[in-house]
Amino acid sequence: MSFFGFGQSADIDIVLNDAETRKKAEHKSEDGRKDKYFLFFDGETVSGKLNVTLKYPGKRLEHNGIKIEFIGQIELYYDRGNHHEFVSLVKDLARPGELTQSQTYDFEFTHVEKPYESYTGQNVKLRYFLRATVSRRLSDISKELDIVVHTLSTYPELNSSIKMEVGIEDCLHIEFEYNKSKYHLKDVIVGKIYFLLVRIKIKHMEIDIIKRETTGTGPNVYHENDTVAKYEIMDGAPVRGESIPIRLFLAGYEITPTMRDINKKFSVRYYLNLVLIDEEERRYFKQQEITLWRKGDIVRKSMSHQAISAAQRFEGSSNPEKSQSKNAEDDS
Amino acid sequence: MSEPAVADTRRLNSKPQDLTDAYGPPSNFLEIDVYDPQIVGVGRNRYTTYEVRMKTNLPIFKLKDSCVRRRYSDFEWLKNELERDSKIVVPPLPGKALKRQLPFRGDEGLFEESFLEERRAGLEQFINRIAGHPLAQNERCLHMFLQEESIDRNYIPGKV
Numbered sequence: 238m239s240f241f242g243f244g245q246s247a248d249i250d251i252v253l254n255d256a257e258t259r260k261k262a263e264h265k266s267e268d269g270r271k272d273k274y275f276l277f278f279d280g281e282t283v284s285g286k287l288n289v290t291l292k293y294p295g296k297r298l299e300h301n302g303i304k305i306e307f308i309g310q311i312e313l314y315y316d317r318g319n320h321h322e323f324v325s326l327v328k329d330l331a332r333p334g335e336l337t338q339s340q341t342y343d344f345e346f347t348h349v350e351k352p353y354e355s356y357t358g359q360n361v362k363l364r365y366f367l368r369a370t371v372s373r374r375l376s377d378i379s380k381e382l383d384i385v386v387h388t389l390s391t392y393p394e395l396n397s398s399i400k401m402e403v404g405i406e407d408c409l410h411i412e413f414e415y416n417k418s419k420y421h422l423k424d425v426i427v428g429k430i431y432f433l434l435v436r437i438k439i440k441h442m443e444i445d446i447i448k449r450e451t452t453g454t455g456p457n458v459y460h461e462n463d464t465v466a467k468y469e470i471m472d473g474a475p476v477r478g479e480s481i482p483i484r485l486f487l488a489g490y491e492i493t494p495t496m497r498d499i500n501k502k503f504s505v506r507y508y509l510n511l512v513l514i515d516e517e518e519r520r521y522f523k524q525q526e527i528t529l530w531r532k533g534d535i536v537r538k539s540m541s542h543q544a545i546s547a548a549q550r551f552e553g554s555s556n557p558e559k560s561q562s563k564n565a566e567d568d569s
Numbered sequence: 570m571s572e573p574a575v576a577d578t579r580r581l582n583s584k585p586q587d588l589t590d591a592y593g594p595p596s597n598f599l600e601i602d603v604y605d606p607q608i609v610g611v612g613r614n615r616y617t618t619y620e621v622r623m624k625t626n627l628p629i630f631k632l633k634d635s636c637v638r639r640r641y642s643d644f645e646w647l648k649n650e651l652e653r654d655s656k657i658v659v660p661p662l663p664g665k666a667l668k669r670q671l672p673f674r675g676d677e678g679l680f681e682e683s684f685l686e687e688r689r690a691g692l693e694q695f696i697n698r699i700a701g702h703p704l705a706q707n708e709r710c711l712h713m714f715l716q717e718e719s720i721d722r723n724y725i726p727g728k729v
Contacts, residue, residue: 408703408706424576425576425578427580428581431583435595437701476591476596477596478587478591479591480586484578516701517660519702
């Protein structure tokens with residue numbers, strides 16, 4: 238922008254070196270729109286070129302330095318002015334001087350640490366981006382390029398099932414079981430509800446997935462609950478001794494990995510909520526936290542003893558060897 | 570050994586159900602009927618009573634089959650007791666119909682047939698809703714209302 242009509246200006250453009258080959262991932266923005274961004278993982282190098290194109294050929298562009306930054310930051314919506322940068326790297330591309338023609342600068346941020354996953358939520362946003370700046374006396378020219386980071390985990394060493402008996406004395410006793418406590422984002426929740434005592438008139442039963450986003454610390458903690466899934470598992474009245482199966486495929490829902498106390502600023506946790514509704518619309522529920530994690534696309538060797546113990550809990554598993562002999566092409 | 574491509578979605582093992590449980594009477598049987606409105610008294614001191622009959626197999630109720638007569642103000646008493654002593658959100662009663670108690674009406678007022686039917690249905694819905702509530706079932710006032718000949722308004726409130 239120039240106050241005096243025909244001062245020189247420039248367009249700047251950030252282009253990644255591997256733009257042709259690098260995968261893109263969808264990420265929902267604050268206003269709900271889904272856009273695609275280049276996908277990066279922890280430790281990967283971010284390299285590319287900064288193109289500075291002069292608007293009026295022939296005229297010089299005076300500047301106070303050209304630089305590019307790689308930033309990872311957390312932004313709390315109620316405190317927009319303060320960005321908490323947990324990664325901040327800078328490369329100076331040009332010392333103060335002048336440009337007489339359009340230029341391209343190479344940059345490389347080698348093996349950058351990206352410790353957290355990109356997240357856009359109800360009250361907080363965590364993002365990574367490149368920001369190029371041409372500093373000038375009156376006004377800087379700057380451009381940002383957002384990227385998306387996913388954090389990957391491997392199959393957890395310990396993944397016990399969740400099994401519990403709950404109820405209201407003399408009215409309703411159930412035993413619920415979920416096959417795991419840690420699920421990856423494309424996993425299936427397999428479980429069952431066993432009725433021990435039913436003295437109320439149940440109309441139906443559903444299982445909900447609740448996402449709880451916690452921001453702030455100490456006395457200013459704020460929880461935002463969002464039901465991201467509702468799935469009816471029983472329609473009608475059960476009696477004692479009845480077992481109701483649960484099979485809930487997670488891939489169809491908008492969920493993220495569990496994020497615990499990220500940079501001491503926020504958490505995102507997930508809960509399974511088992512809800513029973515009686516004929517008078519009264520709701521009886523039991524909430525249980527689960528851990529969600531993101532699985533990588535690379536084929537991994539399973540822990541064979543885990544596969545055996547998992548198979549033994551399932552129906553038709555007289556031959557545990559069967560579950561291990563399937564071919565391995567990971568499709569997530 | 571590489572992991573299978575498709576997640577294991579087979580059902581978890583479950584205990585087989587006992588056939589007497591599967592086909593026997595359910596443990597949650599509770600039915601309350603409000604019917605047979607009868608007008609009691611003479612002149613301006615008339616009022617209506619309804620028969621409240623309960624059939625249940627819930628162990629918390631002493632009588633599996635009980636039958637008492639109650640009037641609208643008895644239902645109001647029960648609602649007030651529950652609102653005061655328990656944490657329940659008590660469902661609404663059908664209206665008090667104060668206008669119907671005024672003189673010079675063209676119809677039978679409080680004893681108009683269609684009104685009695687409307688009130689009867691509302692009272693039946695009210696008592697069924699509240700009697701099925703696990704917390705209300707702990708209150709002495711509910712048991713007295715449903716199963717004792719008359720309501721002792723000087724009773725000691727408390728849990729069963």
